[in-house]
Amino acid sequence: MSTVESSKKIRALTLKCIGSLGSGHVGGSLSIADVLAVLYDKYMNVDPSNPHMEGRDRLVLSKGHAGPALYATLCYKGFFPEDWLLTLNKLGTRLPSHCNMLLTPGVDMTAGSLGQGLSCACGLATGSKILKDNATIYAIVGDGELQEGQNWCALMYAADKKxxxxxVFVDKNGLQIDGTTEEVMDIGDIENKFRAFGFDTVSINGHDHDAIDKAIKNARLHKGSPSCIVLHTVKGKGVSFYETMGAGVHSTTCTAEQLQKALEELR
Ligand SMILES: Cc1ncc(C[n+]2csc(CCOP(=O)(O)OP(=O)(O)O)c2C)c(N)n1
Ligand SMILES: [Mg+2]
Incomplete structure (x- = not known):
């Protein structure tokens, strides 16, 4: 199956997952489906039958509210059965609304309190250097999330420690909870800010699988500094009525009727 087919599957499973509750973080989950598809189809060195495999690659989904997209990906990759997706955030579930590394096979970092994931990723990357296990550590942060100061401390550390x-992927969808990132607190030129902090940085269309593939390949080959891939994305991508909702798509409904319409579009 092509990564484009995988991303459709991931979007469909994400919405089935959120649909089981009736509402949730639709927008920021759909915007990262493409990077998750390319990453897990082509790059992540992980083993669904042994989620704690030594030396595995790690993904820190720092924007932990997009957990359903990661759950959909892990389910699709065989980490757990599909019926788990229908337990999202219910009592006793292994899939809480925000990622919890103690509950879900394949989730390597607990997240949800925005701003902390990059620091965790720095710790994992440092650990991997010490162990010399050749793992690659990936992190996905939101653009609104970059307003949290702790990110910039982590970036400084990552560059200093080479x-x-x-x-690091930045999901630059231009929206956060209450409006556009410009309206709430303009984060400016993300690409040049990461570059100024010492990152090897590129900006790409975050829905173009060839561009994502090339950017990851180059970043993995790059030596001497951490890398950043700024993904220009559309919040709610893949489903017409979610793509055009603006900030309202951050957390919104996924009724049985909406789910059916969305699944038709994703066929
Ligand atoms: C420390 C902290 N403050 C506030 C929140 C509530 N919150 C959840 S998502 C979100 C908006 C995040 O925007 P962005 O990072 O752009 O996410 P995306 O657009 O990718 O969904 C906020 C403020 C939180 N989870 N953590
Ligand atoms: Mg955003």
Whole structure:
């Protein structure tokens, strides 16, 4: 199956997961489906039958509210059965609304309190350097999330320690909860800010699988500094009525009727 087919599957499973609750973080989950598809189809050195495999690659989904997209990906890759997706955030579930590394096979870092994931990724990348296990540590942060100061402390550390096994994706969808990132607190030129902090940085269309593939390949080959891939994305991508909702798509409904319409579009 092509990565494009995989991303459709991931979007469909994400919405089935959120649909089981009736509402949730639709927008920021759909915007990262493409990078997850390319990453897990082509790059992540992980083993669904042994989620704690020594030396595995790690993904820190720092924007932990997009957990359903990661759950959909892990389910699709065989980490757990599909019926788990229908237990999202219910009592006793292994799939809480925000990622929890103690509950879900394949989830390598607990997240949800925005701003902390990059620091965790720095720790994992440092650990991997010490162990010399050749793992690559990936992190996905939101653009609104970059308003949290702790990120910039982590970036400074990553560059100073030359963590070239760390690849940071910024999901630049231009929206956060209450509006556009410009309206709430303008984060400016993300690409040049990462570059100024010492990252090897590129900006790409975050829905173009060839561009994502090339950017990851280059970042993995790059030595001497950490890398950043700024993904220009559309919040709610893949489903027409979610793509055009604006900030409202951050957390919104996924009724049985909406789910059916969305699944038709994703066929
Ligand atoms: C420390 C912290 N403050 C506030 C929140 C509530 N919150 C959840 S998602 C979100 C908006 C995040 O925007 P962005 O990072 O752009 O996410 P995306 O657009 O990718 O969904 C906020 C403020 C949180 N989870 N953590
Ligand atoms: Mg955003």
């Amino acid at each position: 963590l070239d096994n760390l690849i």
